[in-house]
Amino acid sequence: MIPLVDVKAQYAPLIPELKERFSDVLESGRFIFGPEVEAFEREAAAYLGVPHAIGVANGTDALVLSLEAMGIGRGDEVICPSFTFFATAEAIARVGATPVFADIDPVTLNLDPDDVAARITERTRAIMPVHLFGRPAPLAELAALGLPLLEDAAQAFGADGIATTGVCSTFSFFPTKNLFALGDGGLVASTDDEVADTVRRLRFHGSRDKKTFELVGANSRLDAIQAAALRVFLPHLAGWNQSRREGAARYAALGLGEVVELPLDEPGHVYHMFVVRTPERDRLAAALGEAGVSCAAYYSTPVHLQPAMRSLGWEPGSLPETERAAAENLALPLWGGITEEVQERVVAAVTASGSVPVV
Numbered sequence: 001m002i003p004l005v006d007v008k009a010q011y012a013p014l015i016p017e018l019k020e021r022f023s024d025v026l027e028s029g030r031f032i033f034g035p036e037v038e039a040f041e042r043e044a045a046a047y048l049g050v051p052h053a054i055g056v057a058n059g060t061d062a063l064v065l066s067l068e069a070m071g072i073g074r075g076d077e078v079i080c081p082s083f084t085f086f087a088t089a090e091a092i093a094r095v096g097a098t099p100v101f102a103d104i105d106p107v108t109l110n111l112d113p114d115d116v117a118a119r120i121t122e123r124t125r126a127i128m129p130v131h132l133f134g135r136p137a138p139l140a141e142l143a144a145l146g147l148p149l150l151e152d153a154a155q156a157f158g159a160d161g162i163a164t165t166g167v168c169s170t171f172s173f174f175p176t177k178n179l180f181a182l183g184d185g186g187l188v189a190s191t192d193d194e195v196a197d198t199v200r201r202l203r204f205h206g207s208r209d210k211k212t213f214e215l216v217g218a219n220s221r222l223d224a225i226q227a228a229a230l231r232v233f234l235p236h237l238a239g240w241n242q243s244r245r246e247g248a249a250r251y252a253a254l255g256l257g258e259v260v261e262l263p264l265d266e267p268g269h270v271y272h273m274f275v276v277r278t279p280e281r282d283r284l285a286a287a288l289g290e291a292g293v294s295c296a297a298y299y300s301t302p303v304h305l306q307p308a309m310r311s312l313g314w315e316p317g318s319l320p321e322t323e324r325a326a327a328e329n330l331a332l333p334l335w336g337g338i339t340e341e342v343q344e345r346v347v348a349a350v351t352a353s354g355s356v357p358v359v
């Protein structure tokens with residue numbers, strides 16, 4: 001079976017180096033915070049071009065802590081996409097605020113700034129764009145709407161032009177992400193000194209010194225072992241992202257676009273997922289499964305129609321482009337280092353299914 005993403009193929013050549021770094025952590029006896037985490041935070045901040053990077057336990061906590069540090073809570077509204085992973089809107093609800101869903105641009109699958117503008121009210125406190133599937137959201141257009149941005153960059157470490165516009169930008173290091181840990185991990189990048197300081201306190205029970213607790217926070221830390229792995233991987237990220245971009249170009253060169261609609265390429269896109277569209281998605285998915293090619297719909301039920309969001313009152317049909325994308329998208333195998341031979345087999349299986357592109 002061809003996997004959707006082969007994480008092990010990416011890290012296998014680095015296992016000797018990982019073992020050495022883990023051995024250093026074992027020798028140090030420091031597993032929580034400490035020099036590995038601090039060094040990773042410095043390296044991540046430099047990579048992203050931001051003044052602050054704060055390691056946390058996962059990408060969901062990164063969103064919750066950022067919202068709290070930005071002072072967002074009960075009675076506030078935050079505009080976000082519905083065509084995203086559930087955690088984007090869940091984080092808004094977790095801090096007591098209301099997620100207000102805006103529709104997406106059907107070509108980029110990212111937030112449509114015009115639809116966002118139409119949903120701004122006097123209660124709107126922030127806009128939360130998602131750099132979906134590794135494609136940068138239209139940050140300049142969204143920033144021009146005059147509200148603070150919180151970038152959900154869980155899927156886009158290394159994408160061009162991200163993380164320097166938002167007050168905070170959040171990352172997930174779930175093992176399938178472009179930059180990944182060997183377990184859970186996350187990061188808040190921030191352009192704002194005060195907000196960053198608050199995130200730093202919130203991730204450790206609202207305390208700077210473990211003695212005085214100034215805020216009600218959380219226990220949300222990045223482990224030294226994960227930071228050590230992330231430090232091994234970070235120097236390889238640009239190469240992995242380049243390989244993903246080459247894989248996407250190769251799918252086009254192999255003629256995949258004659259059978260399904262391909263994602264529009266852009267220089268900054270880092271292809272966390274390679275997501276195609278076809279009105280016959282379910283038939284294609286079944287045919288690929290039989291042909292031994294993994295694929296997955298991201299996301300087949302948009303967030304506004306999930307049971308947990310029912311109390312917000314969104315009806316089917318309220319976000320047409322989001323709902324159409326949810327019915328037509330299909331992620332095909334792609335990872336840093338994917339081979340031409342694997343991609344040829346994927347294209348052959350898609351072609352054999354007889355799917356037709358979206359018109």
Ligand SMILES: Cc1ncc(COP(=O)(O)O)c(C=O)c1O
Pocket residue numbers: 058059060061084085087088130152154155171172173174184185186
């Ligand atoms: C867009 C988006 N936001 C948030 C998250 C949450 O990250 P985590 O799983 O690390 O909590 C993810 C990934 O899972 C994601 O894809």
